[in-house]
Amino acid sequence: xxxxxxxxxxxxxxxxxxxxxxxxxxxxxxxxxxxxxxxxxxxxxxxxxxxxxxxxxxxxxxxxxxxxxxxxxxxxxxxxxxxxxxxxxxxxxxxxxxxxxxxxxxxxxxxxxxxxxxxxxxxxxxxxxxxxxxxxxxxxxxxxxxxxxxxxxxxxxxxxxxxxxxxxxxxxxxxxxxxxxxxxxxxxxxxxxxxxxxxxxxxxxxxxxxxxxxxxxxxxxxxxxxxxxxxxxxxxxxxxxxxxxxxxxxxxxxxxxxxxxxxxxxxxxxxxxxxxxxxxxxxxxxxxxxxxxxx
Amino acid sequence: xxxxxxxxxxxxxxxxxxxxxxxxxxxxxxxxxxxxxxxxxxxxxxxxxxxxxxxxxxxxxxxxxxxxxxxxxxxxxxxxxxxxxxxxxxxxxxxxxxxxxxxxxxxxxxxxxxxxxxxxxxxxxxxxxxxxxxxxxxxxxxxxxxxxxxxxxxxxxxxxxxxxxxxxxxxxxxxxxxxxxxxxxxxxxxxxxxxxxxxxxxx
Numbered sequence: 001x002x003x004x005x006x007x008x009x010x011x012x013x014x015x016x017x018x019x020x021x022x023x024x025x026x027x028x029x030x031x032x033x034x035x036x037x038x039x040x041x042x043x044x045x046x047x048x049x050x051x052x053x054x055x056x057x058x059x060x061x062x063x064x065x066x067x068x069x070x071x072x073x074x075x076x077x078x079x080x081x082x083x084x085x086x087x088x089x090x091x092x093x094x095x096x097x098x099x100x101x102x103x104x105x106x107x108x109x110x111x112x113x114x115x116x117x118x119x120x121x122x123x124x125x126x127x128x129x130x131x132x133x134x135x136x137x138x139x140x141x142x143x144x145x146x147x148x149x150x151x152x153x154x155x156x157x158x159x160x161x162x163x164x165x166x167x168x169x170x171x172x173x174x175x176x177x178x179x180x181x182x183x184x185x186x187x188x189x190x191x192x193x194x195x196x197x198x199x200x201x202x203x204x205x206x207x208x209x210x211x212x213x214x215x216x217x218x219x220x221x222x223x224x225x226x227x228x229x230x231x232x233x234x235x236x237x238x239x240x241x242x243x244x245x246x247x248x249x250x251x252x253x254x255x256x257x258x259x260x261x262x263x264x265x266x267x268x269x270x271x272x273x274x275x276x277x278x279x280x281x282x283x284x285x286x287x288x289x290x291x292x293x294x295x
Numbered sequence: 296x297x298x299x300x301x302x303x304x305x306x307x308x309x310x311x312x313x314x315x316x317x318x319x320x321x322x323x324x325x326x327x328x329x330x331x332x333x334x335x336x337x338x339x340x341x342x343x344x345x346x347x348x349x350x351x352x353x354x355x356x357x358x359x360x361x362x363x364x365x366x367x368x369x370x371x372x373x374x375x376x377x378x379x380x381x382x383x384x385x386x387x388x389x390x391x392x393x394x395x396x397x398x399x400x401x402x403x404x405x406x407x408x409x410x411x412x413x414x415x416x417x418x419x420x421x422x423x424x425x426x427x428x429x430x431x432x433x434x435x436x437x438x439x440x441x442x443x444x445x446x447x448x449x450x451x452x453x454x455x456x457x458x459x460x461x462x463x464x465x466x467x468x469x470x471x472x473x474x475x476x477x478x479x480x481x482x483x484x485x486x487x488x489x490x491x492x493x494x495x496x497x498x
Contacts, residue, residue, distance in 0.1 A: 001352050005310045008330030008376055031374075038372045039354050042333075051330065055377060080366070084427075104442030106357055106420060109366040110373065191441040192355060 003041035010053040014060075014140060014167065017052050022142055022165035024050040030167055031055070032075055035103065035111035036119045060169065063087065069175025071095075075115070075168060079108035091180065092173065094202045098129045098184035104192035118168050120154045120223070123194040126171075127154060127224040129184055132200040132214035133173045141166035154223050178204035178211045181282075185275040186218065189262065195219040196262040199251070199275035208238040215247065215276060220268050221256035229254065230276065239280060248277035298328055298341055315379035319344070320388030330376045335359045337375035338385060346386040346415045350444070357443030360416035360423075361385050367423030369442075386415035389422065397463040398422060398456070407456030409447035416443050421457045429465055433458060 011017045021028050029048035031037055032055070040046040054060065060076035065087060073082070082088055083099040102108055102116070102125050116126040117137055129135075131150045138147055141163055153160055162168060186198040198218030204211050213231040216224055230250035234243055257268035303310065314327050319342055326341055338347045338361065350358030352371050359370040362384040389396035398418050401407065408414045417440060424431060424439035431439070436457045437450070445453060 002333060002336070003331045005329070005331055007310060008313065008374070010377070010379070034374070034377075035354065035372060038333075038374065041331075042352070042371075051374075053374075053377060100438070104357075105423075105439050106360055106367055106369050106442040107354065107372075109423070110368045 001042040003038070004044060004047045006041075006048055007050045008053065009051070010056045012056050012058070014057055014169065017054060017057060017167060018140065018142055018165055020050075020052050021167070024052065024164075026164055028052055028164065030118070032115040032118075033078065033111035034115075035107045036115070036121065054167070065091065066175075071173040073113050073171045073173075075112060075170060077113060079103070079111050079113065079116075080105070082113065083108060091176075092133075093180060094129055094132060094182040094184055094200055095173070097182075098125050098186075098200065101125060101184065101186045101188075101198075107192065114168050114171050117150075117153065117171060118160055118162065120156075120158050120160050121194075122157050122221060122223045123198075123219040124224070125184065125186065125195065125198055125200075125218055128198055128200040128216035128218040129202075130171060130173070131216035131224055131226050132182070132202040134202075134212075134214055135174070136172045137168050138170045138172060139163075139166045140169045145169070147172070151226065157222050176204050178206040180204055182214075183279040185279055187271055187275075194262075197257070197268050197271040197275065199272055199279065201276065201279040203234070203239075203280070205239075210234045210237065210239060213247075215251050217251065217255055217272055219257075220272060225254055225256065227251040227254050227276075234280075244277050244280040247280060248273045251276040298326065298332065300329055313376050313379075315376060317378045317380065318382040320384060326375075328375050330374060332375040334361070334363075334370040334373040334375045334378060334383075337378070338370060338383070341375070344385050344387050348412055348415055350412065350416075355444065356413070357416040357420060358413050360419040360443065362419060362423060365423075365426060367420045384419070384422070386418055389418060396422075396460075398425070398460040401456040401458075401460035401463065402453075405452050405455040405459050407448065407453045413443060413445040413447075417445065417453055417457075421460065424457070425461055425464060429461065431458070431461055436461075 009020050011020060027048050028050035031051050031053045054075060060074040062074040063077045065071050079099060079102045088096040113126045116124045135150050136147045137153050138145055139162055142165055148161060155161055182202040184200045187196040195218045197220055200216045202214040213234040215227040215230045230247040233247045233250055252269050252273040255269050255272045257265040259265045312327050312329055316325050335349050338344050347361055347370060348358035350356035354369055354372045360367050361370045364381050389399055398421050420440055420443050428435060433454060436454050
């Protein structure tokens with residue numbers, strides 16, 4: 001299989017890339033890792049007339065902590081960079097848990113977090129993680145930069161608020177106000193398959209009190225679902241068996257799963273409940289996630 | 296190498312062919328290609344290196360795995376035009392003129408293949424792992440090969456093959472030797488231990 005014909009440019013600066021997109025009209029696409037776009041082009045689900053490849057733009061392959069504690073992930077930071085990042089291990093438990101569960105190791109060597117957010121697949125793992133963490137996307141266009149919270153970034157399946165001449169140049173996780181904990185659990189039939197269900201939980205505690213909570217669901221609706229009521233049920237008090245059970249129930253109630261070859265709607269909703277309480281109960285480690293994906 | 300395309304006539308200006316330069320298995324190459332050509336095709340049909348296999352063609356099976364600038368990737372899911380200025384290693388780049396690469400030797404020793412279709416991809420994914428982590432656990436190997444499918448072996452011998460290669464490539468480490476290491480390794484360790492204690496006695 002091969003894609004339909006397109007024009008290709010690989011500019012060496014963001015300004016040049018934005019200029020090309022601006023002149024390129026509606027059917028230009030930005031190429032970063034290409035691990036969703038290229039398969040879609042091969043299957044002719046997408047036939048862009050113009051590809052603007054970011055891979056020659058220097059200075060986008062970073063992830064770093066700013067002095068204020070926020071984490072910035074550049075547009076060419078690959079999933080594998082995050083998987084093997086020492087920076088994430090101590091400070092970003094939800095991201096560290098999710099990174100090894102994205103697609104497969106070969107795809108992770110090429111695909112990018114920012115690209116995954118822009119692809120806006122309801123089964124994308126990073127959108128849930130970033131939503132749970134209260135993240136933002138920084139978009140750059142001819143008029144400059146703007147910050148778009150994840151809650152406003154995705155408008156539907158495979159749709160975002162990005163203008164045709166805007167490039168998502170980085171994703172930002174805000175600084176923690178307390179001590180961060182959390183995780184990501186995903187059930188998939190085999191490595192590289194789309195998630196049957198994924199749950200991202202990000203908690204910040206001060207002493208024993210939860211001061212911020214975020215819960216988001218992968219693969220159980222037309223887009224990534226933020227379980228805001230479940231998160232609200234956790235904040236302002238310590239984590240207890242009761243509050244965990246309540247949050248898990250509320251998270252399951254906002255899931256909108258459909259019965260398909262990966263499982264029944266009832267089963268998927270049940271998994272949301274189980275994963276939420278398992279992460280909150282602290283039983284979710286990377287090893288736990290491994291066992292889960294093998295199940 | 297020659298790639299032959301349809302003559303688009305007036306439309307040709309709209310989809311210009313691009314000239315790229317790249318290195319494959321240490322050799323410098325130039326090619327004129329359509330931007331929609333996939334890396335797997337540049338390697339197989341352009342460079343004539345058919346060791347890189349095309350299996351599923353949908354980013355699932357990993358038979359087309361090669362290294363681009365040292366990272367193992369699926370060559371059916373990258374545009375050939377993107378390797379302009381970059382370095383590719385395929386399975387043909389593993390062996391030297393007279394000697395198999397330890398990964399290849401491992402697959403031979405541990406019976407890591409049956410039909411052999413997935414083998415080049417398995418080896419290149421293994422190369423990517425061992426370059427990054429020369430001392431992997433079995434779990435590390437299984438994790439690193441989880442993007443490669445094999446329909447014959449049940450994976451057990453593939454994992455053993457990669458561990459065999461890791462052992463062969465690693466500088467001998469006294470403390471980290473497995474007790475089940477080959478008899479030679481074991482006696483070597485014992486003699487080294489004896490040497491050490493003898494040295495201690497002398498001191």
